[in-house]
Amino acid sequence: EDQVTQSPEALRLQEGESSSLNCSYTVSGLRGLFWYRQDPGKGPEFLFTLYSAGEEKEKERLKATLTKKESFLHITAPKPEDSATYLCAVWVDYKLSFGAGTTVTVRA
């Protein structure tokens, strides 16, 4: 059975304090790994898709990396507007399975 585990569950950061979120997965036949940002009561907002180990993608203060067993989302010098829940999901055989998410709070 495909498993996706995110850690930590919650992360409180001071503005400017860089950190990393982890997404570990146990799947067969990974087609892609997605990262999303979700604000309360809203639909997930697409951030990145990673396909193979060693791949990296960046967008503003966010950088996603992928290994054969896990993915990291690095947040560099975060701002209060980066506060949200970050979700990862694995795409296997056209099915998408999500982790429980990491809720990030950035204090000014």
Add this chain to the structure above:
Amino acid sequence: EAQVTQNPRYLITVTGKKLTVTCSQNMNHEYMSWYRQDPGLGLRQIYYSMNVEVTDKGDVPEGYKVSRKEKRNFPLILESPSPNQTSLYFCASGGDEQYFGPGTRLTVT
């Protein structure tokens, strides 16, 4: 503007009264899917569709039906809703980049 739309956004209904939640996308995507999101359980896939006329079950399909007669539309049907289907529902479309709709908050009493 590229978008996924869902209707209604909010719905309160009673047990057993059939309902349909519509989903439409304007990005010409082949792949569409439905999810429910519940506290403590996260996002779980209900059904997905690889293209018109081809649909398959996700992780929690019981109590739901879907149809895909046109590429742009993918409605979710609850034939006989029950209180355990109270949830926040999301439709999504895309392939390598998947885009979510704004959500439908459903309450079944």
